[in-house]
Amino acid sequence: MDEYVLMDRRPQHLYMHVPFCSGKCSYCAFYSEPYGSARAERYLDALERELAPWTDVAAGGCATLYIGGGTPSLLSGAQWSRLFGILAPVTAGGVGEWTVEANPGTLSAERLTALAAAGVNRISLGVQALDDAVLSALQRRHRVADVAPSVALVREAGIANVGLDLIAGLPGVEDAHWRDTLAQAIALMPDHVSVYALGVEPGTRLAQQAACGAVRLPADSAVMRALDIAASVLADAGLESYEISNYARAGRQSLHNLACWRGGDYLGLGPAAASRVGRERWTNAPDLAAYCAALEAGAPPPREHEPVDAETDLLERLLFRFRLAEGVPVADCCAEAGPVGEALWLRWQPELERLQNEGVLIAADRRWFTTVRGREVLDSILERLMP
Ligand SMILES: C[S@@+](CC[C@H](N)C(=O)[O-])C[C@H]1O[C@@H](n2cnc3c(N)ncnc32)[C@H](O)[C@@H]1O
Ligand code: SF4
Incomplete structure (x- = not known):
């Protein structure tokens, strides 16, 4: 793969995978490792090396920058400062929409003020469910009481654009319960809501629980009904469906995701991140240690590369x-x-x-x-x- 040829394409959409979580949610197959300070610092060093060949390309700024994970909001204040420094060659040229994914309960006023000052203008909060028993069954580390204060802190820091993620078809969430979840989410006045149907991903704890009968999954028809309910309740609340799983107030669609769905090029950095630039596709291996070791040795991270016709x-x-x-x-x-x-x-x-x-x-x-x-x-x- 000739990165210098690809650089002529100037991808306008940058994704950065922060592969750390404070634990593993039972349903999640996204790549993450337990957070550790030394590990996060080694990751940031490697990220800087991965971005280096692209900094000239990105010097003109980018239309969208999406920092996802994992749980990016776990990085410490000093690590965020370091990340802003690494990204400076890109952000100095201007960023249109800059999103950070966050988990409820992991955000402080101080951290959010620093994010806003650096230019972050959108927060995507992983709410998933609004019932403590359901959250605990999913092995989430936050509770319902963390959600509203997190949304308020984001807005108080001057970040006006807030998205909430919910999961439809969770075990034990019947229709009335689901309507209540949606009503609670709408009461937070989100600009954007994502509603994903629960996926039972191989290798997750949920897949094991479903296989041994410890968890009973809802029937497909019940999941379909939950998605229909979400579509009508969110539409009534002024959140328009613009993509199969995504709803937004006018002008608040996720520009990053929209650009990718519309067929734009994107550059993904970090372990497990995927890129599409011109006719090249590559996905970094979901392996933090191998990612760091390769970049420290001056090599590109291990990845699957597939040129397409x-x-x-x-x-x-x-x-x-x-x-x-x-x-x-x-x-x-x-x-x-x-x-x-x-x-x-x-x-x-x-x-x-x-x-x-x-x-x-x-x-x-x-x-x-x-x-x-x-x-x-x-x-x-x-x-x-x-x-
Ligand atoms: C990269 S993930 C995690 C973001 C953030 N760390 C969090 O947990 O809040 C982005 C979103 O994907 C959704 N998701 C992850 N695994 C899922 C699954 N198995 N089925 C449905 N939605 C899933 C969740 O709604 C989650 O907020
Ligand atoms: S859902 Fe979010 S917090 Fe949970 S394991 Fe996945 S990335 Fe981490």
């Missing part, structure tokens, strides 16, 4: 867009892509029309949209559009 590149960028409520301008994108696009359009057009006849897609204003039914069966639509 022009057709796969276009296909992948278009398929993601079916998640968005704004629809997909398939014919226009194909026309812009030249011969590869023309071939794809010839192949897709009859299939898109069949999907329209089946009531899962609809065409209007040169765009293709999923219908309500289409969103329920999105995976099977995408499968039919794959080669």
Whole structure:
């Protein structure tokens, strides 16, 4: 992979994975290690080395910067100062939307003031559930009473844009309980709400608990109902669905995620981070020790690298867009892509029309949209559009 060729593409969206948590939630398969101060410092040294070849590219700033994890809010004040220094070549050129993921109860007024002063203008808070028994069953380290004070602290620090993450279809959360969760979340006046259907990821404690019968998972129909309830309750509260799992007040969509779903290039730094730049895709290995050791030795971090051909590149960028409520301008994108696009359009057009006849897609204003039914069966639509 020739990074210097890729650098010409100037990815405008930067993701940074902070791979530390204070424990492991039962459902989570995101890569993280237990937080430790020395470990975090070694990680920051390695991150600086990984970013170094890209600093010239990023010197003009970036449209979005997303610091996710893991639990970035676990970094100490001194570690945040160090991170701001590492990012200075990028942030000096200006950052449009700068998001930090945080867990309730891990934020202080002092830390938030430092984040705001550095330019962070959006916080995404992992609420998941608003019931202490459910949070404790999920092995979360926060309690319901931590959530409202965390939101208030974010706003008091001058960070106005606050998103909350919730999980639908959690064991033991019946419809009335779920409506209550949504009402409590709405009362916090979030700008953005993500509602993810619970995924049972291989290797997680939840997967073990489900396999041995210690946890009874809700039926698919109950999960579907929970997602429908969320869509209608959030719409009534003025949070518009702009992506299959995401809702926002006008102008408060996550610009970072939107750019990735619209097919933009992004550079991911840190263990387990994924990148898409031009026709290159690479994902760093989810291994902090190996990440640090490679960068300390002057080598790139271990990663899986997959260059894709022009057709796969276009296909992948278009398929993601079916998640968005704004629809997909398939014919226009194909026309812009030249011969590869023309071939794809010839192949897709009859299939898109069949999907329209089946009531899962609809065409209007040169765009293709999923219908309500289409969103329920999105995976099977995408499968039919794959080669
Ligand atoms: C990178 S994660 C974690 C962010 C933050 N550390 C936290 O826990 O609050 C981002 C979001 O993914 C969601 N998530 C993680 N694992 C999930 C799963 N197995 N099923 C559904 N949602 C999941 C959670 O809503 C979480 O807030
Ligand atoms: S959900 Fe968040 S806090 Fe829990 S293990 Fe995953 S990344 Fe860490």
